Amino acid sequence: MSDTSKGGGQLVPPPQNPKNFILLLVIMGMDKILQIKITLKNIEPKIWRSFLVSDSWTFDKLHRVIQKVMGWEGYHLFEFKVKKEMKTDMPLSLKKMSRMDSRTIKSSSYIRITSSDEGYLEENEKDPKKSTIKDYLNAEKQKIDYVYDFGDTWNHEIIVEKIIEKNIENLNKYPICLEGQRACPPEDCGGTGGYERIIEALKTKKDPWGEKIQDLKSWLGNWNPENFNIEEVNKELENKNGKR
Secondary structure, X not given: OOOEOOOOOEOOOOOOOHHHHHHHHHHHOOOOEEEEEEEEOOOOOOOEEEXXXXXXXXXXXXXXXXXXXXXXXXXXXXXXXXXEEEEEEOOHHHHHHHXXXXXXXXXXXXEEEEOOOOOOXXXXXXXXXXXXXXXXXXXXXXXXXEEEOOOOOEEEEEEEEEEEOOOOOOHHHOOEEXXXXXXXXXXXXXXXXXHHHHHHHHXXXXXXXXXXXXXXXXXXXXXOOOOOOHHHHHHHHHHHHOOO
């Protein structure tokens, strides 16, 4: 007679090789390294970075890494927007009116992983300090949005370029910036409109907003829209994250 549980179901036999079973559990729980590309939207030529992070980190840490690789200064609130598709039944009357073949329509909603300065979160909002990257980014080509500074509203697209599962060395060596192009806009410059104003003023030596060009240059300091120094970025990541 075979052994059964109290519920009457047959017990699952133990694995023939317990060592292999334990190894499988360890592999399943291993951290993965994500190669992420982030691109600032609505600006040409593109401003972007490619970098490596652990999927076991929180979105709060991802935010801090993004700030360093992009060149932001971390003064403002932020959010990650994860799009979720939901299928809902379409009322028959609406189906007849629209002459659609399917009774199912797709609508989109977002989970907002966001910093809050008011001490509470809405139903669709998650705490970035308690939300892990792997819970929302776990497939290649997956995309989410990142918004920094709700005043200037800098919109970024994040895409998972690659997932690295093998030969992962000490996690303390990460994050690492791999490549990128162009400097991010100056903090508090007025969003994409303010950025375009700065670029135009530097090209024509005349401020389209009517301010003195020398005052604008003084405010910009040594900022150059084409500058991107990957060595400085990785040094900053090393210092700020205490790695190696």
